[in-house]
Amino acid sequence: MNLSWQTLLAVGSGGFVGASLRFYIGVVVSKNFPNDIPLATLSVNIVGSFLIGILIAIFLTYTPSHLIKLFLITGFLGALTTYSTFAIESFFLLNSSLWLGILNIMLNLFGSLIAVASGYKLIELVLTQN
Numbered sequence: 001m002n003l004s005w006q007t008l009l010a011v012g013s014g015g016f017v018g019a020s021l022r023f024y025i026g027v028v029v030s031k032n033f034p035n036d037i038p039l040a041t042l043s044v045n046i047v048g049s050f051l052i053g054i055l056i057a058i059f060l061t062y063t064p065s066h067l068i069k070l071f072l073i074t075g076f077l078g079a080l081t082t083y084s085t086f087a088i089e090s091f092f093l094l095n096s097s098l099w100l101g102i103l104n105i106m107l108n109l110f111g112s113l114i115a116v117a118s119g120y121k122l123i124e125l126v127l128t129q130n
Contacts, residue, residue, distance in 0.1 A: 010067040014075020022080045036097075037104050038089045041082050042111065048081035049112035053119025061127050 025047075026040040033039050055072055086108050094101030 006067055007070060010070040011075040011078075014071035014077075015079040016075075018076040018079030022082060036100055037093075037107065038085075041085050041089055042104070042107055045081050045083065045086060045108050046111045046115045048077050050115035050119040051080075052077050053116035053121075054123050055119075057120045057123035057127070 022044050025044050029040040029043050052073065055077075059069065086104075090101055090105050090108075093104050
């Protein structure tokens with residue numbers, strides 16, 4: 001991979017957009033849906049997984065520039081999804097409540113897998129219709 005200023009700009013600007021959206025979603029979800037389970041983290045992980053499924057399915061048919069892929073996948077989705085936050089939140093939940101910790105892990109894991117498969121299959125279906 002070429003580490004050029006264009007590459008850094010693509011990843012960095014995608015990261016800025018993804019991190020900003022993640023922060024916004026976190027505030028809105030936490031404010032409107034207070035819960036023992038960190039729903040803000042769960043929601044960005046599921047949405048991010050759905051979006052990566054869509055993008056990868058599209059990229060297998062239509063090949064965008066390398067910079068667009070870096071912007072969207074590495075930058076935007078890398079900053080939007082929060083698996084490091086998920087890990088520490090799950091660790092603390094497991095320490096305080098085994099049930100809530102396991103529930104959080106299962107919802108994030110299976111919700112993300114279902115979302116990525118749904119996004120991928122949705123685009124696969126749309127593209128085969130054309």
